[in-house]
Amino acid sequence: MFGQILVSGITAGAVYALVALGFVVLHRGTRVVHFGLGDQMTMSAYLVVIAQVFLDAPFAVAILFSLVLSAGFGVAIERGVMRPLRRAPLLVMVIATLAIGAALREGLRASMGPLPWPVPFLLTPAPFTLGGLVLVPANLAVVGVALAVMLSLFVALRFTRFGRAIVAVYENPTGAAIVGISVPSVHARLWGLSSVLAAIAGILVAPLITLSPDMGTIGIKGFAAAILGGFNSLPGAIAGGILLGIAETAAGVYVSTAMKDIISYALLIGCVLLLPQGLFGRAEPRKV
Amino acid sequence: MIARLLIFAAAAALVALPFFAPSHIVFLVAMIGSTSVMVAGLTIVVGFTGQISIAQASFAAIGAYGTAQLATMAGLPHWIGLPAIALVAAVVGYLFGLLSLRVADHYLALATMALCAIVQLLLIHLEDWTGGAVGLAVPPLAVGTRMLTRPTELYAVIMPCVALTVWFLHALSTSRLGRAFAALRMSEVAAAAIGIPVLHYKSLAFALSAFFGAFGGGLFALQTTYLDPAQFGILESVRLIAIAVIGGVLNPFGPLIGSAVFVLLPEAMGALGRYMSLVFSLLLLLFVVVSPQGIAGLPARLRARR
Numbered sequence: 001m002f003g004q005i006l007v008s009g010i011t012a013g014a015v016y017a018l019v020a021l022g023f024v025v026l027h028r029g030t031r032v033v034h035f036g037l038g039d040q041m042t043m044s045a046y047l048v049v050i051a052q053v054f055l056d057a058p059f060a061v062a063i064l065f066s067l068v069l070s071a072g073f074g075v076a077i078e079r080g081v082m083r084p085l086r087r088a089p090l091l092v093m094v095i096a097t098l099a100i101g102a103a104l105r106e107g108l109r110a111s112m113g114p115l116p117w118p119v120p121f122l123l124t125p126a127p128f129t130l131g132g133l134v135l136v137p138a139n140l141a142v143v144g145v146a147l148a149v150m151l152s153l154f155v156a157l158r159f160t161r162f163g164r165a166i167v168a169v170y171e172n173p174t175g176a177a178i179v180g181i182s183v184p185s186v187h188a189r190l191w192g193l194s195s196v197l198a199a200i201a202g203i204l205v206a207p208l209i210t211l212s213p214d215m216g217t218i219g220i221k222g223f224a225a226a227i228l229g230g231f232n233s234l235p236g237a238i239a240g241g242i243l244l245g246i247a248e249t250a251a252g253v254y255v256s257t258a259m260k261d262i263i264s265y266a267l268l269i270g271c272v273l274l275l276p277q278g279l280f281g282r283a284e285p286r287k288v
Numbered sequence: 289m290i291a292r293l294l295i296f297a298a299a300a301a302l303v304a305l306p307f308f309a310p311s312h313i314v315f316l317v318a319m320i321g322s323t324s325v326m327v328a329g330l331t332i333v334v335g336f337t338g339q340i341s342i343a344q345a346s347f348a349a350i351g352a353y354g355t356a357q358l359a360t361m362a363g364l365p366h367w368i369g370l371p372a373i374a375l376v377a378a379v380v381g382y383l384f385g386l387l388s389l390r391v392a393d394h395y396l397a398l399a400t401m402a403l404c405a406i407v408q409l410l411l412i413h414l415e416d417w418t419g420g421a422v423g424l425a426v427p428p429l430a431v432g433t434r435m436l437t438r439p440t441e442l443y444a445v446i447m448p449c450v451a452l453t454v455w456f457l458h459a460l461s462t463s464r465l466g467r468a469f470a471a472l473r474m475s476e477v478a479a480a481a482i483g484i485p486v487l488h489y490k491s492l493a494f495a496l497s498a499f500f501g502a503f504g505g506g507l508f509a510l511q512t513t514y515l516d517p518a519q520f521g522i523l524e525s526v527r528l529i530a531i532a533v534i535g536g537v538l539n540p541f542g543p544l545i546g547s548a549v550f551v552l553l554p555e556a557m558g559a560l561g562r563y564m565s566l567v568f569s570l571l572l573l574l575f576v577v578v579s580p581q582g583i584a585g586l587p588a589r590l591r592a593r594r
Binding site for chain 1: 334340391395402403409410413523526529568570573
């Protein structure tokens with residue numbers, strides 16, 4: 001039983017971890033928390049469906065189409081909304097990102113209808129048993145892809161020019177600007193990167209749950225995972241996601257499935273109130 | 289002077305409205321009224337005090353479900369039940385405010401968002417208390433043995449509450465409390481340094497927002513006569529924020545103006561109705577990008593008006 005919880009929990013957790021990474025990658029560099037990221041997950045999943053159903057694209061092309069458009073969308077948000085607002089109070093930025101999320105959700109509801117759409121699985125959803133555990137290839141694919149994405153993110157941040165510029169801005173934006181790194185263009189990259197992470201999470205999770213305009217509420221789970229992980233630590237975001245997935249699945253088994261979501265939201269509030277620096281983050285001194 | 293005349297003219301028109309307008313219009317104007325009361329709470333917490341709250345729909349739900357169930361289960365008439373549940377909501381809001389001192393900015397936004405999600409899930413899962421996903425019928429407002437169900441009758445109940453709300457916002461903005469809220473908005477640290485008890489005042493702002501949210505929610509329940517948990521989610525909270533922002537968060541008439549736009553525009557758009565939510569989200573975005581000063585740090589505009 002416990003092993004089974006672990007397996008299902010890690011599947012959900014891998015998706016939460018990707019979304020949490022999306023939040024943290026963006027927040028560390030830009031100080032913005034993007035409240036519309038969950039709805040961008042929905043958008044990207046819909047883009048796959050649109051490419052497949054309306055443009056007759058093969059699966060791989062449809063995914064590429066969705067990822068490219070999602071990245072472009074992220075960059076467009078930075079250029080069109082966040083750059084004009086960069087000196088605005090945080091409250092204004094929060095409301096702007098909320099509005100972006102709401103616009104996406106309502107745009108999808110109006111254009112694609114409120115009913116769920118079928119999304120193709122990466123691998124077959126038919127389960128098989130291995131050593132007493134029920135495994136689902138579709139779920140294993142989710143975990144595998146998530147792992148690959150995380151690995152390549154860390155490699156990119158450490159070894160590429162693209163990633164090292166991002167790390168430099170993380171550490172010290174002024175210093176980065178002095179050595180010739182364009183901070184605004186790094187911000188645009190971060191928005192694109194965060195959008196792609198959300199897009200991958202959205203495409204992975206859409207077949208497992210139902211793809212409807214309201215799928216974006218799953219983004220809150222990503223928040224919870226990011227907060228558990230401290231909101232400024234990338235490995236923390238992954239650990240937070242996996243922990244949340246396992247805790248939620250365990251709650252679903254031992255308490256009740258109806259209470260599952262309530263428990264994870266309560267965990268979020270509790271963590272915000274009692275442990276604002278998370279399990280893996282460091283406390284940041286507040287400037288007056 | 290001109291502004292004052294305009295206000296009197298508008299008030300006179302609102303008093304005269306039920307005598308000549310068709311009942312459909314009267315219903316819509318009363319709907320603007322009840323929405324504006326819910327939004328007034330946000331004007332206090334977001335506009336005056338500069339704290340983000342994505343839980344306003346939850347407070348509206350407490351008011352709506354509370355007054356309906358107090359009437360159904362306890363037999364309490366609405367004119368007692370509605371103010372009572374609004375006070376209960378205010379206490380909940382105060383306690384939530386106490387907790388929120390520990391967090392600020394986007395952490396507060398996350399916490400209120402999670403609260404909103406929890407309340408909506410509770411509305412769906414506590415079926416014995418809330419009717420679950422199916423919804424809940426609201427018993428009509430009774431005065432003595434007479435049931436007030438016609439639009440004009442509800443209008444006569446709701447609009448005085450709206451007038452009181454507008455008056456309260458105006459009085460608050462020029463009061464000692466309102467100035468303390470403004471100080472919090474501009475700088476918490478500076479406010480604490482000049483002796484404003486930050487924790488208490490922030491909590492008071494949340495208490496007031498919860499009170500108006502619940503009161504407006506209760507009035508809304510009387511009008512719609514049927515409650516559905518889908519009406520009280522995060523999206524509704526965002527919609528209420530949009531109304532507050534577009535109406536103007538430092539003007540006592542802001543909630544009324546915003547609600548008028550949000551209630552009347554879908555009526556005017558007719559067949560384009562399903563794009564309305566999209567249009568409003570984009571409007572909200574446009575407002576914060578083009579005039580971000582419309583939300584926070586408005587001392588300059590406030591001074592210019594004096």
